Amino acid sequence: MTTKWTSGLAGLQIGRRQVLTGMAAAGVTASTGLGGAFAQSAKTGTVRVWGEPGPYGGVAVAAMNEWAQKNAPGLKFEIESIPWDGVYVKLMTDLAARRPPSLISVESPIAMQLMAEGLLTPVDDLVDKIGRNRLVDGVKWEYWGAWKGKQYIVPAHHQPHLLLVRMDIAKELGLKDPDTWDWNDLLNAARTISQKKPDMAGFCMALGRNLCTDYHFAALLHSAGGKMFDAANKFEVAFDSPQTVEALTFVKELQPYMPKGAVEYSFLQVVDAHVTGRTAMSFYWGRTLGRAAEEAKPVFEATEAFNHARNPTTKRRNNWNDFQGWCIPAQNNPFIDEVRQALVYQQTSKDWLIKYCHSLMPNVAPTYKDIADAPELKQHPFYKSKPRTVETYFKTSLANSSSTANELLQGVNPLAGIVHGRSVLAQTVQKVVIDNMKPQDAAKWGAKELSDIRRENVRLLG
Numbered sequence: 001m002t003t004k005w006t007s008g009l010a011g012l013q014i015g016r017r018q019v020l021t022g023m024a025a026a027g028v029t030a031s032t033g034l035g036g037a038f039a040q041s042a043k044t045g046t047v048r049v050w051g052e053p054g055p056y057g058g059v060a061v062a063a064m065n066e067w068a069q070k071n072a073p074g075l076k077f078e079i080e081s082i083p084w085d086g087v088y089v090k091l092m093t094d095l096a097a098r099r100p101p102s103l104i105s106v107e108s109p110i111a112m113q114l115m116a117e118g119l120l121t122p123v124d125d126l127v128d129k130i131g132r133n134r135l136v137d138g139v140k141w142e143y144w145g146a147w148k149g150k151q152y153i154v155p156a157h158h159q160p161h162l163l164l165v166r167m168d169i170a171k172e173l174g175l176k177d178p179d180t181w182d183w184n185d186l187l188n189a190a191r192t193i194s195q196k197k198p199d200m201a202g203f204c205m206a207l208g209r210n211l212c213t214d215y216h217f218a219a220l221l222h223s224a225g226g227k228m229f230d231a232a233n234k235f236e237v238a239f240d241s242p243q244t245v246e247a248l249t250f251v252k253e254l255q256p257y258m259p260k261g262a263v264e265y266s267f268l269q270v271v272d273a274h275v276t277g278r279t280a281m282s283f284y285w286g287r288t289l290g291r292a293a294e295e296a297k298p299v300f301e302a303t304e305a306f307n308h309a310r311n312p313t314t315k316r317r318n319n320w321n322d323f324q325g326w327c328i329p330a331q332n333n334p335f336i337d338e339v340r341q342a343l344v345y346q347q348t349s350k351d352w353l354i355k356y357c358h359s360l361m362p363n364v365a366p367t368y369k370d371i372a373d374a375p376e377l378k379q380h381p382f383y384k385s386k387p388r389t390v391e392t393y394f395k396t397s398l399a400n401s402s403s404t405a406n407e408l409l410q411g412v413n414p415l416a417g418i419v420h421g422r423s424v425l426a427q428t429v430q431k432v433v434i435d436n437m438k439p440q441d442a443a444k445w446g447a448k449e450l451s452d453i454r455r456e457n458v459r460l461l462g
Contacts, residue, residue, distance in 0.1 A: 044074030047335050047342075048101035050091070052324075053081045054287070055359040056157070057105055063346035063355075064339075072338050077103075089421070100329035103339045105156050108144070108323050108405035109416035115145050115152040116414030116460040121330050122150040129344060130154065134368040138398035143323040143406060147414075148462065153325035154347070157356070157364035159285055160321040160397040161215065163309060166280040168302040169193060169200075181309040183250055186281075190257035193280045202257035204279035206426075207433050210266040213426035214404065214419075215320040216283045220247040221425075222318040222402040223311040228419065228450055231411030235461050237454060240447035246311075248432050248439035255433050263434055275299055283308075286363035286393050289386065305362075305389040307400050318408070321401040350374065362386070362393040414460040415453055424449045 049064070051057025057079045064077040080101065082090055091110060094100050114120055127141065135141065135155075145153030163186075165178045173196055175189050190202030206212035221227065226243025229235040255262070259273055273279040275292045277299060282288065292300035308317040328339050346352050353371045357364055361382045366372040372394060377383075382390050402408050404416040404425075419425065428446035431437040437445070454461075 039071075041072035041338050041341075042074065043072060043335065043338065045076075045334070047075055047077045047103065047339065049077055049079050049103045049105075050082050050101045051079055051105045052107065053083060054363065056356050056364050057081065059352070059356045059359045060105070060156070060346055063349060063352035064342035066352075067342040067345035068338075071341065075335070075338060077342065092421075095329070098332050100333065102329065102333050102335045103343075104327040104329070105324060106327055108325075108403060109413075109420055111145055111153055111325060111327055111417075112405045112412050113414050113417035113460065114327065115147045115412075116462070119330060120152045121328065121336075122152055123154050124151050126154055126340065126344060127151050130347060134370065136367060136369050136372050136395070136398070138395075138401075139323070139367065142412065143401075143409070144325045145323075145412065147412065153327070154343075155367040156324045156326055158321055158323050158367055158398070158401070159364055160319040160393060160401065161219065161283050161285045162305040162307060162319055162392060162397060164274060164282045164284055164288055164303055164305055166299070166302045167304050169197065169280040173197075178304075178306045178309070181306075182312045182315075183309050184312060186309040187250070187253055187257075190254055190281065194257040197280065200277065201259045201262075201273065201279040202281065203254055204258055204262060204265070204270055204273045204282040205251075205254070206265045206267070206270050206283075207251075207255070207258070207262045207429060208264045208266050208269075209423050209426045209430060211420055211423075211426075212265070212267045212270065213429055214423065217247065217251065217425050217429050218404050219283070219308060219318050219320045219402070220250060222320075222408055223247075223308060223314065223316040225311070225314045225316065225408075227407040227410075228404065228425075229407065229413060229415060229454070231407065231413065235413070235415060235454060237447050237450045239450050240443050244443040244446070245439045246313075248429065248442055251429060252432050252439065263430070274303070287360060289382075289389065290360045290363055293382075301385070303389075304386070305392050307392060307397060317400050318402040319397055319400050320403050321397065322403060323401075323406070350376070362390045365394040365397075415450075415457060418453050418457055419450065422449065422453070424453070 049061050061077045061079045068075045141151055144155045173192055193202035205216040221244060224243040224246045226241050226247060228239050230238045259278060270282055270284055271288050271291055274282045274288050275296050289300060308319055310317045326343055328336055354374060354377050357366050357377060358380050361380055371377060405413055407413055424446055428442050431442040431445055432439055
């Protein structure tokens with residue numbers, strides 16, 4: 001099901017004094033239990049927490065309520081799940097209406113925009129308490145959000161989408177190791193499966209007008225060496241390029257081997273296609289495996305995750321990795337101090353952080369070395385049944401990380417949230433797969449849309 005909205009962030013005229021935000025967050029250290037270091041709070045009420053669909057937000061809130069029982073007995077933290085395709089509109093509408101939640105865990109593109117608006121509270125003091133040297137290898141603090149020399153976001157998790165392959169089908173049809181594939185191999189595999197398994201699509205990705213299509217296409221764009229904006233050149237638009245054309249052409253070549261309904265697919269439709277056996281391969285985050293383990297054991301047992309197929313020219317195999325953190329609205333928020341304290345409590349608890357990762361394996365990856373290497377984390381049964389896949393999601397994917405919020409890891413992109421609010425990438429893809437527009441013309445169309453976004457929001461560029 002696709003949410004049909006187009007204006008998103010840019011359609012709401014939100015000034016610095018109107019958007020009521022401030023970001024804080026915390027990461028992970030050892031199980032230190034810092035509750036005793038905080039002053040007691042006499043405040044009462046409900047602390048509203050927004051999170052994306054998934055059990056991990058509830059786990060984090062449970063930890064915060066444990067803190068509250070000890071330090072703020074009059075408070076109760078409550079989680080509100082916001083659907084992926086609705087988060088931008090609801091978030092910006094509530095911020096503009098001066099009724100934000102007290103704490104938000106949100107995908108990195110919107111967090112980067114709020115940070116660039118100058119609306120978020122620096123959290124360098126929290127980073128110092130957590131420990132600046134605790135990050136897993138291959139990441140930097142700024143991937144979650146730093147702007148003009150200050151850190152504004154502390155990690156919650158990282159979350160890459162990868163290539164999921166039914167290895168029983170691949171072996172039956174004599175396909176070679178997916179870890180060695182380039183785009184041509186992926187295309188040939190999709191074609192072979194579709195031809196020899198007429199009741200099964202060879203491959204599935206989202207092609208609807210939604211965030212999932214944005215994220216899936218962005219990985220192909222970045223693997224080709226392309227990008228929306230040039231961070232090194234004041235974010236001038238770089239989308240009208242041979243690399244964009246190459247990525248769009250590849251999607252068009254793959255389309256005949258996808259489910260016919262893929263032009264309307266969003267996040268959960270891609271999961272459904274894989275879990276129900278209607279596709280042998282898909283692009284997705286670890287959520288697919290978690291659901292298959294519960295609903296379709298044979299699919300779970302047969303599926304493995306791989307870093308994406310290499311672009312034949314660049315040899316890049318980028319994913320779209322969401323470096324997600326926690327945001328604290330700065331104004332009209334009576335619980336800023338309590339939220340900061342509760343976050344430090346949760347993010348410095350080894351037990352709670354392991355529960356967070358375990359709540360939907362292997363969808364949310366640990367961001368700190370002591371958690372990633374903890375023996376307790378590896379007690380989850382997926383470490384026995386899917387050790388290679390877990391390792392790929394949690395660790396080896398990091399070398400291929402990219403996202404629209406930090407393209408090719410060349411600089412934080414404050415315009416990405418607006419791009420997603422208008423579904424520019426998804427619309428560009430649909431120009432090719434639905435309207436049969438030439439990829440060259442679609443790239444020009446998308447570049448114009450991005451140029452409009454840059455012009456209208458140049459204030460964000462500093």
